Amino acid sequence: MRRLLFISLLGAALAAPSLAAAAVTPKPKTHGSGVTGTVVRVDGAKKILVVRAGPHETSLSMTPATSVHGGHLAAGQRVTVRWLEKDGKKVATSVRIEPPALAGATATPTAVVGGQP
Secondary structure (H helix, E strand, C coil): CCHHHHHHHHHHHHHHHHHHHHHHHHCCCCCEEEEEEEEEEEEECCCCCEEEEEEEEEECCCCCEEEEEEECCCCCCCEEEEEEEEEEEEEEEEEEEEEEHHHCCCCCCCCCCCCCC
């Protein structure tokens, strides 16, 4: 009987730390997310930036810590935005505005006839 009690207590003592560790495991941290698209709207008063990437629009909050590289934000610009989720909101951490030459550039094949472009 004592042996059974000892084995039960030993098993419980060994299992307790693993159960406690599983319950306290913190949520994994992400290094952020990103979106590349076209600026639909910038609301300076509300500090909101809306970016369209394909058929989806992403609304992001901007803070004084949000860094903007490449100029002044305006609708129609092509941007890449890095963001983190905080309190259920997408908060932009950095905005990189693509130069107009890159934003409008597309790779178009050039036909070569007789060795001359």
